Amino acid sequence: MSDNPLRLGTRRSKLAMAQSGQVAEAVHRVTGRPVELVEITTYGDVSREALAQIGGTGVFVTALRDALLKGEVDFAVHSLKDLPTAQPQELVLAAVPEREDPRDVIVARDALKFTDLPRGARIGTGAPRRMAQLNAYARAHGLDIETVPIRGNVDTRIRYVRDGELDAVVLAAAGLNRIGRIDEVTDFLSVDTVLPAPGQGALAIECAAGNADLIAALGALDDPFTRAAVTAERSLLAALEAGCSAPVGALADLLADGQFVKEMRLRGVVGTTDGTRMVQLSTTGPVPQTHDQALALGRDLATEMLAQGAAGLMGERAH
Numbered sequence: 001m002s003d004n005p006l007r008l009g010t011r012r013s014k015l016a017m018a019q020s021g022q023v024a025e026a027v028h029r030v031t032g033r034p035v036e037l038v039e040i041t042t043y044g045d046v047s048r049e050a051l052a053q054i055g056g057t058g059v060f061v062t063a064l065r066d067a068l069l070k071g072e073v074d075f076a077v078h079s080l081k082d083l084p085t086a087q088p089q090e091l092v093l094a095a096v097p098e099r100e101d102p103r104d105v106i107v108a109r110d111a112l113k114f115t116d117l118p119r120g121a122r123i124g125t126g127a128p129r130r131m132a133q134l135n136a137y138a139r140a141h142g143l144d145i146e147t148v149p150i151r152g153n154v155d156t157r158i159r160y161v162r163d164g165e166l167d168a169v170v171l172a173a174a175g176l177n178r179i180g181r182i183d184e185v186t187d188f189l190s191v192d193t194v195l196p197a198p199g200q201g202a203l204a205i206e207c208a209a210g211n212a213d214l215i216a217a218l219g220a221l222d223d224p225f226t227r228a229a230v231t232a233e234r235s236l237l238a239a240l241e242a243g244c245s246a247p248v249g250a251l252a253d254l255l256a257d258g259q260f261v262k263e264m265r266l267r268g269v270v271g272t273t274d275g276t277r278m279v280q281l282s283t284t285g286p287v288p289q290t291h292d293q294a295l296a297l298g299r300d301l302a303t304e305m306l307a308q309g310a311a312g313l314m315g316e317r318a319h
Helices: 016-030 061-068 128-140 152-161 173-178 213-223 225-240 291-307
Strands: 006-011 035-042 077-080 091-095 103-106 121-124 145-148 170-171 203-208 247-259 260-271 279-285
Touching: 006 016, 006 061, 006 279, 016 035, 016 077, 016 152, 016 173, 016 203, 016 213, 035 061, 061 077, 061 091, 061 203, 061 260, 091 213, 091 247, 091 279, 103 152, 103 173, 121 152, 128 145, 128 247, 128 279, 152 170, 170 173, 173 203, 225 247, 260 291
Parallel strands: 006 035, 006 077, 121 145, 121 170
Antiparallel strands: 077 203, 091 203, 103 170, 247 260, 260 279
């Protein structure tokens, strides 16, 4: 590998720039080469439509992948939950670094927690997955909430609360951590209340499949447990034929016995956005040692969920 700067393709948002900057520093440490950020505007960044309306799948990714395929950048950083589950043959996920906190969080007025919000509280989120689970929890626990679809970056979403338009908004803990704003969180939502999006909190570092030297160098940033977990989660999503914006939550976590990791548990949920119908299942098995084993974990749980009617709860399925 030469000493020329490596070009890292990134979205322009504050969050994308922050997480890409952190990856750039890590890549510089392992390669010794300078890394330049190349800002790329994606369709998801310029469209004001709801993600569910524009398809969700790939709207933040396609422009970055095009730049990779044209050789305009050497590698790209994505939020893994934005990646379509089908991987192009010409590109490879060279690294999935250790995952950040996968949970969803609430930023509410008056520092309120989710269960302390007043009756009729208006909660903003752009994710059908969050709407489905929040409404289901509220229904089960006698809470009266209204979920309101919103778009926009972190500043825009929090401003809805500050300006009094909404009582609370739901965001990802990982994003707020990466931009140094986790102290604005008023409540961390347990994964028992809201399962995160498949891959939430994880990053994907992608480069051209033919660039063996770069693949090997980036591989130093890969976390095997994170990769196994998100592979299982995304396999579940793919087997449900659901896109990134479908109301699907999934989380694979490791179950330890003292110092020893024994098993991996995968939980999945699908529900209608009003929370009236949900399919929620889990499975536990040996920690996957191969990519195929991780895929099988997700696929098998998806099969069980489909047998319980999951397909009918997702609206229009991805193709």
